[in-house]
Amino acid sequence: MRFWRRRRHAHDPLVCREFVELVTDYLEGTLPAAERARFEAHLAECDGCTGYLEDIRRVAGTLHQTPEPPPDPETRDALLRAFRDVRGDS
Amino acid sequence: MHDDHALLERLRAGEEAAFATLVARHDGALRRVARTFVRTDAAVDDVVQETWLGVIRGLDGFEARSSLRTWIFSILVNQARTRAVREARSLPFSSVTDDDRPAVEPAAFGADGRWTSAPARLDGDPETGLLSAELREHLLEAVDGLSRDQRAVITLRDLVGMPANEVCDLLDITGVNQRVLLHRARARVRSALVPLVEVSG
Numbered sequence: 001m002r003f004w005r006r007r008r009h010a011h012d013p014l015v016c017r018e019f020v021e022l023v024t025d026y027l028e029g030t031l032p033a034a035e036r037a038r039f040e041a042h043l044a045e046c047d048g049c050t051g052y053l054e055d056i057r058r059v060a061g062t063l064h065q066t067p068e069p070p071p072d073p074e075t076r077d078a079l080l081r082a083f084r085d086v087r088g089d090s
Numbered sequence: 091m092h093d094d095h096a097l098l099e100r101l102r103a104g105e106e107a108a109f110a111t112l113v114a115r116h117d118g119a120l121r122r123v124a125r126t127f128v129r130t131d132a133a134v135d136d137v138v139q140e141t142w143l144g145v146i147r148g149l150d151g152f153e154a155r156s157s158l159r160t161w162i163f164s165i166l167v168n169q170a171r172t173r174a175v176r177e178a179r180s181l182p183f184s185s186v187t188d189d190d191r192p193a194v195e196p197a198a199f200g201a202d203g204r205w206t207s208a209p210a211r212l213d214g215d216p217e218t219g220l221l222s223a224e225l226r227e228h229l230l231e232a233v234d235g236l237s238r239d240q241r242a243v244i245t246l247r248d249l250v251g252m253p254a255n256e257v258c259d260l261l262d263i264t265g266v267n268q269r270v271l272l273h274r275a276r277a278r279v280r281s282a283l284v285p286l287v288e289v290s291g
Contacts, residue, residue, distance in 0.1 A: 015199075015202065015203030015204055016199060016203060016204045016205045017192075017194075017196075017199040017203040017204075018203065020192075020193045020194045020277070021192065021193055021273075023193070023273070023276075023277075024269055024272055024273035024276065025269065025273075028254065028269055028272075030265075030269065046204075046205075047208065048204075048205040048208050048209050049205075051208070051209060051211050052194075052209055054211075054214075055211060055212045055280050056276050056277070056280060058212055058214055058219070058220060058221050059212070059221070059229075059248075059276050059279050059280050059283075060247075060248045060276060061219070061220055062220040062221040062225075062226060062229060063229060063233070063244070063248035063249050063279075064248055064249065064251050065218075065220055066226065066229055066230065066249065067118075068117070068118020068119050068121075068122070068249070069118050070114050070117065070118065071113060071114075071117040071118070075117075075135075075139075076110070076113060076114075076117075078139075079109070079113055079139075079142050080106055080109065080110060080113075082142070082143060082146060083104075083106060083109045083146050084104075084106060086146045086147060087101075087102075087104040087109075087146060087149070088104050088106075
């Protein structure tokens, strides 16, 4: 029985420690089907990991909605001047 | 890509407002990426300025085979690489030389590999589904605290929103490398924010 279980290692249920390392592969869609099934089975039964995945999604999603600081006015004006010099329509 | 076409037309027609839009949209991210190649603020300024001049001069030759954004960032990377070589600071991007600590500190898990107690959650904004306003204030700081290679990847992927294959091309890294760096970067940003969360019961 024991021996059988060890040979089946790749199909054993995921534990949380492994789950957190697979999060990005999961989100990127690069987990092989069998791994994905293990991942989702664990997700369905573990609140801690569900929360962790949501956090990572939130970090990525929020970064995408985070505006970068605009250039300072001096830099901006210099760039617009350069644009005008080369491409100005007047 | 869709609004690229209209914007490109306006840029080529010499419309200053269109260029101002482009600068407002990308200048910050260009700076953040430039900083992963060169060390000093002055060098960052130079590289970004040269990039914008390259854009201005190159508009007519741009064939729109890639998005405008990708084209601009590839000009930046070329400028930054040249500069970094001159500064003798041209190390390739790689997940191998990067820090390889696990996504979550090992002490968070018991001998059975499960959470010893429920992990802290980052506060969200119920309206937007994004991080709370308070955490948002510290988000860019957390990104700035990452290793160079993680910073480059998370900036391009998550801040700029570039697809994985374009980031691989730009930074000259493999898909696996890119994914590992993104993985570490997001996990570290989360870890950096966790102490800012009020511990509730």
